[in-house]
Amino acid sequence: MKLTKEEVEKLAHLARMKLTPEEVSKYSEQLTDILDYVQMLSELDTKGVPETSQVTGLSNVTREDEIKMDLCKPEELLKCSPLPVANRQIRVKRII
Amino acid sequence: MGDLNWLSIKEANSGLKKKDFSSEDLVKACLRQLEETDKKLNNFVTVTEELALERARAVDKKIAQGEEIGVLEGVPAGIKDILNTREVRTTCSSKMLENFVPPYESTATARLLENGYVLLGKTNLDEFACGVSTERSAFGTSLNPWNTDCVAGGSSGGSTSAVAAGQIFYSLGTDTGGSIRLPASFCGCVGLKVTYGRVSRFGVTSMASSWDTIGPIARSVEDAAIVLNAIAGHDPYDATTPKIEVPDYTKNLSYDVKGLRIGIPDEYFSDGVDEEVKEKVMEAIKEFEKMGASLKKISLPLTKYGVAVYYVTMPGELSTNLARFDGVRFGYKPEGEMSDLIDYYKKVRGEGFGDEIKRRIMVGTFVLSAGYADAYYKQAQRVRTLFIREFQDAFKDVDVIMAPSAPSPAMKVGEKVNDPLAMYLLDVLTIPASTAGLPAISIPCGFSSDGLPIGLQIIGPQWAETEVLKAASAYEQATDWNKMRPKLG
Numbered sequence: 001m002k003l004t005k006e007e008v009e010k011l012a013h014l015a016r017m018k019l020t021p022e023e024v025s026k027y028s029e030q031l032t033d034i035l036d037y038v039q040m041l042s043e044l045d046t047k048g049v050p051e052t053s054q055v056t057g058l059s060n061v062t063r064e065d066e067i068k069m070d071l072c073k074p075e076e077l078l079k080c081s082p083l084p085v086a087n088r089q090i091r092v093k094r095i096i
Numbered sequence: 097m098g099d100l101n102w103l104s105i106k107e108a109n110s111g112l113k114k115k116d117f118s119s120e121d122l123v124k125a126c127l128r129q130l131e132e133t134d135k136k137l138n139n140f141v142t143v144t145e146e147l148a149l150e151r152a153r154a155v156d157k158k159i160a161q162g163e164e165i166g167v168l169e170g171v172p173a174g175i176k177d178i179l180n181t182r183e184v185r186t187t188c189s190s191k192m193l194e195n196f197v198p199p200y201e202s203t204a205t206a207r208l209l210e211n212g213y214v215l216l217g218k219t220n221l222d223e224f225a226c227g228v229s230t231e232r233s234a235f236g237t238s239l240n241p242w243n244t245d246c247v248a249g250g251s252s253g254g255s256t257s258a259v260a261a262g263q264i265f266y267s268l269g270t271d272t273g274g275s276i277r278l279p280a281s282f283c284g285c286v287g288l289k290v291t292y293g294r295v296s297r298f299g300v301t302s303m304a305s306s307w308d309t310i311g312p313i314a315r316s317v318e319d320a321a322i323v324l325n326a327i328a329g330h331d332p333y334d335a336t337t338p339k340i341e342v343p344d345y346t347k348n349l350s351y352d353v354k355g356l357r358i359g360i361p362d363e364y365f366s367d368g369v370d371e372e373v374k375e376k377v378m379e380a381i382k383e384f385e386k387m388g389a390s391l392k393k394i395s396l397p398l399t400k401y402g403v404a405v406y407y408v409t410m411p412g413e414l415s416t417n418l419a420r421f422d423g424v425r426f427g428y429k430p431e432g433e434m435s436d437l438i439d440y441y442k443k444v445r446g447e448g449f450g451d452e453i454k455r456r457i458m459v460g461t462f463v464l465s466a467g468y469a470d471a472y473y474k475q476a477q478r479v480r481t482l483f484i485r486e487f488q489d490a491f492k493d494v495d496v497i498m499a500p501s502a503p504s505p506a507m508k509v510g511e512k513v514n515d516p517l518a519m520y521l522l523d524v525l526t527i528p529a530s531t532a533g534l535p536a537i538s539i540p541c542g543f544s545s546d547g548l549p550i551g552l553q554i555i556g557p558q559w560a561e562t563e564v565l566k567a568a569s570a571y572e573q574a575t576d577w578n579k580m581r582p583k584l585g
Contacts, residue, residue: 003462011458014465015415016422016438018446019454027458033517034459038404041475044482051477052484054306054336055533055558056293061335072182076199082429090424093437 001035100125119152119170139258143217169212174264177218180299189233192448202299220254241582246506249279256283266314274526277538281501281551292533296331304413317569321345349569354388359494363399376542402527408476415460483531501538501551540577
């Protein structure tokens, strides 16, 4: 599976990362190597084998829908933002 | 009192109780060791000197007033810088979180706090725990105390090097595909990867959520068990922690392994593993036979597929988890003009993430993308099921599996840094146990001819930490490897 520079650029866009042209050509080679390597998984017959997405065997772990503030306060969380905060809201660049 | 920083946790506790020394003395001994060795080793991202002294004095006051203290109380530790510590900067060794001060505590460290632990600082790692050498840290590489031309290993390399160099008594690390066991093997200390779900992941920055575990790194099996006692168990904040009873892990550390059935998997002694490593590990396993255990050759033919399973599913989960780093609620703030929010995201992530993270995010984005998810991601998840079955079958005939922790001793700094795939392959012997969420420990079992530590890995069935620790402890009692100390500058 060869990944072209265009495909790398598309992946970078999907992942919202700006890459330099040097990065694009480096990743194009390295990603190709990695995908070639993991290709070995297709050798294995997995017909009828269920997928494992977790290993604990737990299912439907629920809790009461209660607001708890014992860990920290909303103001403390908002203070982590590198952007301006006004009226408990974070000001971001325009979206549309 | 020159060697206080090298005591075991129990020795420290007993000295504190007898007032032979104070917790402040312990902190100062560790700080002195840090001062003398960390300019070179670079194990700490942040040192919390004032906070440590303050907490130590509070413990000393308690002792002076005749109050009882717990076994971890007043004993200094370092915490991998991916576990949130309230009001103490937590960087994940990333430029993205260079100035992040979490407003809440991870459950694992909160439990240590309840036990009166003293935080000496936050230890270095590969950025977001992605790497095998700490060469992917934004804050420099942690070096190996046995030979500073070599890496400490990763991703919990700052933790293992600090423990092995006597800078701290113990540490908490994280192990997703080998990030505790590999550096523990490289640095010659004890590193326990717990059963997935045994220790809460709450407040620990997620890497691959269905693989991530938190566990102790220490200089002895007993110390690791003491720390595990404090951090293990159900947590309402982590839905993947079952309400399974937490036994006293220190209680059964007997020397008796008579009748223990040990499986030795052929595939873990393949051509890709250094001769010296195979030799030392086999010698260690023979030691168990002398103590009355029985050895059985087994085969785990899927082993060679482990790295492939991991490097499909982990980047998938990683790319999803790291989507939260968008520079809005927390994180890096870029300079310069940006046209809109998408442009802002791209700049934040393009500049804030390091090379390895960007590589893995793109692999993850690819394997989850329409048209490829079935061939890559879902196939890897199905193979993961085969791994689980293979281990279940193996554990019908044996109680534990023994093998090397790593295919080689620590490599030189820079040796593999430009070859991502070669780095990934260093986890070939640790990943399989992780696929099935099994507990596994790395303990020192000898040295290479170059004087670098070699680690023995003991893998147990799900939730069988007790059996793993018991076996490891028996070997430790019968040998002197864990008493060796590196000669530091």
